[in-house]
Structure formats: C-alpha cells, structure tokens
Amino acid sequence: IxxxxxxxxxxxxxxxxxxxxxRLALLDATGxxxxxxxxxxxxxxxxxxxxxxxxxxxxxxxxxxxxxAVGPLCQIAGHSxxxxxxxxxxxxxxxxA
Numbered sequence: 329i330x331x332x333x334x335x336x337x338x339x340x341x342x343x344x345x346x347x348x349x350x351r352l353a354l355l356d357a358t359g360x361x362x363x364x365x366x367x368x369x370x371x372x373x374x375x376x377x378x379x380x381x382x383x384x385x386x387x388x389x390x391x392x393x394x395x396x397a398v399g400p401l402c403q404i405a406g407h408s409x410x411x412x413x414x415x416x417x418x419x420x421x422x423x424x425a
Contacts, residue, residue, distance in 0.1 A: 333363070336361070336363050336365045336366065337365070339354065339357070339358070339366070340365065340366055340368070340369040341369075342354055343355060343358075343366075343369050343370075343373065344369050344372065347378075347381075348378075351373075351377070351381050352380060352381060352384060355370075355373070355381060355384045355385055355388055356384065356388075358370070358388045358391065358392055359388060359391055360391075361391070361392060362391055362392060363392055364392060364393065364394035364396075366388070366392040366393075367389065367392060367393045367394050367396045367397050368396060370385045370386075370388055370389045370392060370393065370397065371385075371389065371393075371396060371397050371399075371400040371401075373385035374386060374389075374400045374401070374403075374404055375400065375403075382404070386401060386404060389401060
C-alpha cells in the first residue's frame with residue numbers, strides 16, 4: 329500500500345504523527361518508494377526525532393529526498409554529536425567538503 333502514489337500523503341502524515349517502533353517501521357517502508365514528496369517529513373524527522381528515527385530518516389532521504397533535503401542534511405553533518413548520523417550526509421554530495 330505504501331508504494332501506491334496515492335498513499336504518499338497519508339504515509340507522510342503517519343510518519344509525522346507516530347513515534348518509536350511504529351515510526352521506525354514507517355520510515356523503513358519508504359526505502360523502496362523513491363518519492364520526493366516524502367522529503368519534507370523525512371527532513372522534519374531530522375530535527376524532531378529520536379536518534380534511531382533521525383538516522384533512518386537521513387538514510388531514507390538518500391532514496392526519497394530532493395533538493396529540500398540538502399539543508400537539513402548539511403545541518404546534521406556539521407552539528408550532530410552522533411557519528412553515524414553525521415556519516416549519513418555522505419550520501420548527499422552537496423555537503424561534501
């Protein structure tokens with residue numbers, strides 16, 4: 329159902345409204361979609377999520393993101409205390425030094 333184009337807005341809303349393992353499962357489901365309409369909610373998770381959700385959202389932005397993802401990913405790359413989260417920036421060439 330998640331890969332159905334009509335489901336993307338509902339999926340984005342669910343990601344924004346869930347927490348914990350539910351949010352992680354929803355984030356993981358975006359891996360095979362490749363829809364840039366998910367970029368805003370994934371970028372939002374980078375600033376308002378817990379560490380596992382932030383790390384997975386950063387990874388999924390490499391699959392689903394568009395130019396809206398560059399700013400939040402670069403912010404994380406420069407300021408995150410978590411090495412794994414910082415390293416997810418390498419998936420976006422725009423942040424490379």
